[in-house]
Amino acid sequence: MLKIGTRLTIETIKNGEVEERFQCKIAEISKKYIYIDYPISERTGRTSLFLDGSEFMVSYVGHDGNVYKFSTEVIGRKKMKIPVLTIKMPNKDEFRKIQRREYVRVEVPLDVAIHPKQEDQSPLITRTIDISGGGIAVVGLGKEKEYQSGDIMDISIVLPFQSNDYSYFFSQAEVIRTIRGHDASSSKITYKFVNIDEKEREKMIKFCFEKQLDNRRKVLNQ
Incomplete structure (x- = not known):
């Protein structure tokens, strides 16, 4: 469902509400992990560093045209061609298709x-x-x-x-x-x-x- 180059929207949650949104891309994928470039804040336009253990929601457009969401957390950092964050790959049953009430307008x-x-x-x-x-x-x-x-x-x-x-x-x-x-x-x-x-x-x-x-x-x- 995910592939290298897929653009992701990251949402940090506080008290049940979206606190801030970020944009990033997938740099590499393994069975257990997703490696993303450092997320850019939509509010400040700057890259942001997340502490290990930071949890957030991720959304993206799948190859079938549907929008999917999943929750994940930061596992660590890694140096590839560019510095990347390592986040946990969700199980297949943890991908959630966005429902009608959540449609982007x-x-x-x-x-x-x-x-x-x-x-x-x-x-x-x-x-x-x-x-x-x-x-x-x-x-x-x-x-x-x-x-x-x-x-x-x-x-x-x-x-x-x-x-x-x-x-x-x-x-x-x-x-x-x-x-x-x-x-x-x-x-x-x-x-x-x-x-x-x-x-x-x-x-x-x-x-x-x-x-x-x-x-x-x-x-x-x-």
Whole structure:
């Protein structure tokens, strides 16, 4: 499930809450250990040294497009081509697939086409406000006056992955809430995906996670 070069997000936990997040990559793997480059704090942009025995949560995107989490601890340090931290390799049953309530939500403006199932409702070509593996929010463009909570619609979005590959996302979605703004461009409609093919959901989750990591890198490079 893990491979050299996989980017990891590390979260330190205090009193049940995320205290700080870090980014790193896997430099080497053995049966018992994972060797990572020194994690970089998202808050300070600096490398951080963890004491032996330090415990934290790790998340990453798997080869299947799903996001996984596991807990681990620092075992020690090692000198390879670069200095690395040695962390414990979890057992197979300790990898946890992120559930719907934990889906990463990112703010990103993407073109989206929405086609209602009701013949008396007109389609909406707009842009997203934010997206996640569970649903999306879009600019209403006046349709928030026409659409109602519970309406089922077909949604299609083009996802631009960092590899310069474009992937089409398709799903049915249910209107959750409509919010009127002071004008059409500030109105909002929120949807949750329904009857979604899990391969499509995995595609969306992978894009969101990739986008989140890209946003973090931009912050660190400022």
